[in-house]
């Protein structure tokens with residue numbers, strides 16, 4: 113359990129576009145300085161908490177005795193989640209359960225295929241600027257139905273079509289590579305979503321202290337694998 117996932121430094125990627133995307137916007141600057149008095153949980157400490165939580169979850173067949181009432185009271189007036197999790201809407205992948213966390217611990221954004229749109233990016237920016245959260249986890253999962261749909265076809269009816277078309281480039285990128293196509297596409301999609309967050313999230317001054325990590329959840333074992 114000594115493995116620590118590599119961190120993507122958001123700042124390094126954001127600095128290049130900071131002048132245009134951020135530097136001259138007084139509203140954005142004000143938002144970035146509006147930190148609460150949140151206790152600082154470093155990205156490294158946040159990952160350690162998630163790894164320990166997932167180990168508890170994966171090695172226990174039940175979860176009981178969690179002090180939800182105490183957590184509800186502690187977080188009723190404010191919140192200081194220690195990690196942002198961008199996960200799939202799949203009902204089997206709930207981050208609070210998978211990481212054995214409680215109310216107020218995780219700031220969770222879920223869409224099919226763990227994609228991020230403007231609403232999701234805005235939610236991430238809010239959590240970083242106003243809640244002081246320093247870690248962003250992009251959490252994909254084994255046998256993801258959204259990725260499976262994008263592997264099967266480039267189109268789908270209704271708004272599912274938007275999901276499929278946004279995942280499709282990840283599928284195309286790994287076609288012909290060794291290994292299982294769906295598994296490779298799930299991983300590639302995770303990388304691409306993390307990269308999109310790095311490029312597009314407007315984190316301002318906080319960018320230098322925020323990190324993004326990538327992970328994939330195993331539906332069979334319950335274990336989260338941290339991607340390099």
Ligand SMILES: [Zn+2]
Nearest residue numbers: 200202256257
């Ligand atoms: Zn999924």
